[in-house]
Amino acid sequence: xxxxxxxxxxxxxxxxxxxxxxxxxxxxxxxxxxxxxxxxxxxxxxxxxxxxxxxxxxxxxxxxxxxxxxxxxxxxxxxxxxxxxxxxxxxxxxxxxxxxxxxxxxxxxxxxxxxxxxxxxxxxxxxxxxxxxxxxxxxxxxxxxxxxxxxxxxxxxxxxxxxxxxxxxxxxxxxxxxxxxxxxxxxxxxxxxxxxxxxxxxxxxxxxxxxxxxxxxxxxxxxxxxxxxxxxxxxxxxxxxxxxxxxxxxxxxxxxxxxxxxxxxxxxxxxxxxxxxxxxxxx
Amino acid sequence: xxxxxxxxxxxxxxxxxxxxxxxxxxxxxxxxxxxxxxxxxxxxxxxxxxxxxxxxxxxxxxxxxxxxxxxxxxxxxxxxxxxxxxxxxxxxxxxxxxxxxxxxxxxxxxxxxxxxxxxxxxxxxxxxxxxxxxxxxxxxxxxxxxxxxxxxxxxxxxxxxxxxxxxxxxxxxxxxxxxxxxxxxxxxxxxxxxxxxxxxxxxxxxxxxxxxxxxxxxxxxxxxxxxxxxxxxxxxxxxxxxxxxxxxxxxxxxxxxxxxxxxxxxxxxxxxxxxxxxxxxxxxxxxxxxxxxxxxxxxxxxxxxxxxx
Amino acid sequence: xxxxxxxxxxxxxxxxxxxxxxxxxxxxxxxxxxxxxxxxxxxxxxxxxxxxxxxxxxxxxxxxxxxxxxxxxxxxxxxxxxxxxxxxxxxxxxxxxxxxxxxxxxxxxxxxxxxxxxxxxxxxxxxxxxxxxxxxxxxxxxxxxxxxxxxxxxxxxxxxxxxxxxxxxxxxxxxxxxxxxxxxxxxxxxxxxxxxxxxxxxxxxxxxxxxxxxxxxxxxxxxxxxxxxxxxxxxxxxxxxxxxxxxxxxxxxxxxxxxxxxxxxxxxxxxxxxxxxxxxx
Numbered sequence: 001x002x003x004x005x006x007x008x009x010x011x012x013x014x015x016x017x018x019x020x021x022x023x024x025x026x027x028x029x030x031x032x033x034x035x036x037x038x039x040x041x042x043x044x045x046x047x048x049x050x051x052x053x054x055x056x057x058x059x060x061x062x063x064x065x066x067x068x069x070x071x072x073x074x075x076x077x078x079x080x081x082x083x084x085x086x087x088x089x090x091x092x093x094x095x096x097x098x099x100x101x102x103x104x105x106x107x108x109x110x111x112x113x114x115x116x117x118x119x120x121x122x123x124x125x126x127x128x129x130x131x132x133x134x135x136x137x138x139x140x141x142x143x144x145x146x147x148x149x150x151x152x153x154x155x156x157x158x159x160x161x162x163x164x165x166x167x168x169x170x171x172x173x174x175x176x177x178x179x180x181x182x183x184x185x186x187x188x189x190x191x192x193x194x195x196x197x198x199x200x201x202x203x204x205x206x207x208x209x210x211x212x213x214x215x216x217x218x219x220x221x222x223x224x225x226x227x228x229x230x231x232x233x234x235x236x237x238x239x240x241x242x243x244x245x246x247x248x249x250x251x252x253x254x255x256x257x258x259x260x261x262x263x264x265x266x267x268x269x270x271x272x273x274x275x276x277x278x279x280x281x282x283x
Numbered sequence: 284x285x286x287x288x289x290x291x292x293x294x295x296x297x298x299x300x301x302x303x304x305x306x307x308x309x310x311x312x313x314x315x316x317x318x319x320x321x322x323x324x325x326x327x328x329x330x331x332x333x334x335x336x337x338x339x340x341x342x343x344x345x346x347x348x349x350x351x352x353x354x355x356x357x358x359x360x361x362x363x364x365x366x367x368x369x370x371x372x373x374x375x376x377x378x379x380x381x382x383x384x385x386x387x388x389x390x391x392x393x394x395x396x397x398x399x400x401x402x403x404x405x406x407x408x409x410x411x412x413x414x415x416x417x418x419x420x421x422x423x424x425x426x427x428x429x430x431x432x433x434x435x436x437x438x439x440x441x442x443x444x445x446x447x448x449x450x451x452x453x454x455x456x457x458x459x460x461x462x463x464x465x466x467x468x469x470x471x472x473x474x475x476x477x478x479x480x481x482x483x484x485x486x487x488x489x490x491x492x493x494x495x496x497x498x499x500x501x502x503x504x505x506x507x508x509x510x511x512x513x514x515x516x517x518x519x520x521x522x523x524x525x526x527x528x529x530x531x532x533x534x535x536x537x538x539x540x541x542x543x544x545x546x547x548x549x550x551x552x553x554x555x556x557x558x559x560x561x562x563x564x565x566x567x568x569x570x571x572x573x574x575x576x577x578x579x580x581x582x583x584x585x586x587x588x589x590x591x592x
Numbered sequence: 593x594x595x596x597x598x599x600x601x602x603x604x605x606x607x608x609x610x611x612x613x614x615x616x617x618x619x620x621x622x623x624x625x626x627x628x629x630x631x632x633x634x635x636x637x638x639x640x641x642x643x644x645x646x647x648x649x650x651x652x653x654x655x656x657x658x659x660x661x662x663x664x665x666x667x668x669x670x671x672x673x674x675x676x677x678x679x680x681x682x683x684x685x686x687x688x689x690x691x692x693x694x695x696x697x698x699x700x701x702x703x704x705x706x707x708x709x710x711x712x713x714x715x716x717x718x719x720x721x722x723x724x725x726x727x728x729x730x731x732x733x734x735x736x737x738x739x740x741x742x743x744x745x746x747x748x749x750x751x752x753x754x755x756x757x758x759x760x761x762x763x764x765x766x767x768x769x770x771x772x773x774x775x776x777x778x779x780x781x782x783x784x785x786x787x788x789x790x791x792x793x794x795x796x797x798x799x800x801x802x803x804x805x806x807x808x809x810x811x812x813x814x815x816x817x818x819x820x821x822x823x824x825x826x827x828x829x830x831x832x833x834x835x836x837x838x839x840x841x842x843x844x845x846x847x848x849x850x851x852x853x854x855x856x857x858x859x860x861x862x863x864x865x866x867x868x869x870x871x872x873x
Binding site: 044045159188189190191192193194196197200215216217218219221222223254255258259260261262263264266268269270271272 | 835838851
């Protein structure tokens with residue numbers, strides 16, 4: 001497997017939405033490359049981070065419009081792919097985990113059936129084989145009683161378990177790239193970390209690439225290898241996660257400084273001063 | 284449009300859509316204006332609105348639009364086909380069908396408006412009170428609703444007619460009595476969801492009384508879906524009134540009620556088809572208009588599809 | 593000699609004839625009956641002094657929000673003893689209570705009526721209590737939370753999350769309460785907006801000498817805002833401590849230790865040590 005070609009190459013990605021009040025530019029020239037590593041995409045609401053994730057999978061519907069100088073995945077030009085070609089890629093080669101399993105799991109189908117369906121959707125085996133693989137995946141995401149959970153409905157499982165089931169469902173076709181859009185934001189903090197640990201192990205074992213979209217800068221910095229900071233649809237800064245403390249862009253510094261910390265006292269938190277110039281700059 | 288007129292129009296547009304309204308009226312008008320802009324984009328809904336408005340105008344100006352008196356028989360002119368003097372021909376008593384259709388619009392409008400005005404508020408109030416207060420009040424009101432829901436409209440109308448005699452007012456009462464339960468049910472279901480919201484909790488924490496909460500907070504959120512349902516139901520009400528008229532239970536002759544016109548025209552359907560068909564087309568067009576309007580309103584007012592309008 | 597805030601507050605309480613501003617004794621809240629009963633809160637007790645900021649930390653299902661709902665009167669099915677300013681609370685609250693205790697809710701998108709303008713939302717409590725002079729009060733309330741007059745006639749969907757939360761705070765303060773119950777007031781907000789809202793809450797507390805109970809799952813927010821805190825798990829208070837003790841990393845209960853470790857971020861080795869603290873009794 002050639003290591004010189006990045007897994008995902010995005011150059012000058014732009015996403016526009018036509019609304020009655022004018023054109024809204026959600027993403028305004030985002031560029032980055034991704035190897036087989038964990039990349040964190042951090043931004044506040046309205047920064048365009050979720051839209052970026054969806055644009056890669058061409059899940060942005062009209063009136064949204066996606067353009068890019070380059071949008072290639074493992075050498076395949078995603079912009080040139082038509083809908084059938086994208087369907088072959090989605091799930092099989094690029095997968096997506098979303099925020100709330102309450103909304104992303106089908107409430108009227110047992111969980112195991114949904115996982116098995118994800119397997120069979122890409123024509124990878126018989127029904128019996130699919131069930132076997134689904135049970136294997138449930139074990140891989142550390143669910144203690146896979147047989148019982150296989151038969152359970154989404155409302156019968158807790159939030160953390162639901163998210164692990166989502167991960168199982170999305171990883172069963174063995175994709176090369178996983179886009180996780182705020183996968184743990186709806187979970188408690190200890191459960192959050194446990195789910196991330198599972199994700200970490202699976203991603204490293206399978207040599208996958210991971211795009212981790214979140215608003216939680218601290219979490220992303222401790223979990224990912226590299227961090228991309230988005231603001232107003234543009235990239236403000238890219239840096240190694242371990243060196244986030246040395247970040248130079250005032251927006252990144254502002255975000256880091258306004259986080260309350262246990263060690264700090266009761267003094268007022270420094271407030272982020274938004275410089276309008278940031279909306280024009282960007283990497 | 285002249286440049287100056289364009290400019291005033293644009294400035295009024297901007298004022299309405301301003302992000303920082305300076306008064307409650309401006310805020311309300313702005314919101315209504317946005318809803319109007321959204322509604323206007325839907326062509327079918329506009330067609331529905333035009334049909335309904337046309338019907339209202341026709342009903343209002345019937346004395347000026349009609350050519351002849353709709354009730355006076357002119358036996359020499361029986362069953363004449365369409366001509367310059369009689370645009371839709373004449374019926375079996377020589378009356379001009381066009382004039383009768385025009386005056387009939389008044390009756391249809393009368394029925395539809397009265398039924399809407401009676402059923403909607405009653406259903407809304409019962410449903411919201413029942414849903415918000417809960418407990419034994421809920422049980423009692425919902426059982427009453429179930430009882431009324433069990434009556435089929437036509438059978439009840441027959442019962443009324445045998446008790447009180449035929450007539451358009453009795454037909455309206457019969458329709459109204461059986462039409463309010465669905466509104467109550469839907470209002471109650473919506474209230475049950477709204478009741479758990481944080482904004483209701485907040486106003487409870489201010490010490491608001493149940494009456495204030497139901498009237499000022501719950502009812503405004505239920506009115507959108509109510510308006511849509513009532514509009515969509517109007518087509519059905521028109522058809523039921525026409526059905527009652529057809530059976531001779533609604534408006535009595537010589538009133539030019541469209542259903543009654545179809546009924547009396549049945550006998551001549553083969554040779555003088557226009558006597559029954561023209562009022563039938565009128566019913567069809569008006570029902571279609573209300574349906575299209577209701578669909579368009581739902582697209583505009585449905586909170587799920589819009590930002591909390 | 594400098595007297596710390598909580599001692600000064602307690603002294604104030606003594607001079608009033610009662611010790612604590614808020615007294616919670618053996619509070620229990622159960623949902624459902626029989627076999628399906630859920631004991632959301634199990635006999636917890638704590639006290640909040642006048643002018644103090646008290647934190648309730650816990651994960652979801654710990655019962656922390658349920659405590660607030662019982663205190664505020666939104667949930668009448670509680671047992672135990674609740675007292676505010678020395679006066680015991682009944683099942684139903686009276687008007688005087690609402691002028692003393694108000695609440696700010698978690699979700700700014702759900703705590704404002706979608707069809708009411710900001711002006712109407714703020715005018716409501718004034719009308720309910722017959723306070724009079726609504727124009728001046730509303731303008732003053734908006735000014736206090738840092739919102740200009742241009743926000744007065746907007747609808748909630750025309751406001752950002754932070755602006756909505758400010759309106760919610762203005763609404764809570766318009767009756768001039770002494771106690772504010774804050775139910776995860778910044779959990780749904782962006783980090784930069786959270787800092788602004790926390791600073792606002794801090795300033796308002798100083799200016800108006802308020803008493804806060806702050807409920808949150810975020811240890812850092814609680815440590816920043818509160819002087820004392822209690823950690824809840826499965827309906828029971830697991831540990832009570834001061835913010836200073838928390839800062840010095842001195843929690844004794846393993847659950848609190850685990851929460852503290854989790855709040856520091858992703859640490860693979862530490863995560864493997866995480867335990868499941870099931871309900872006791």
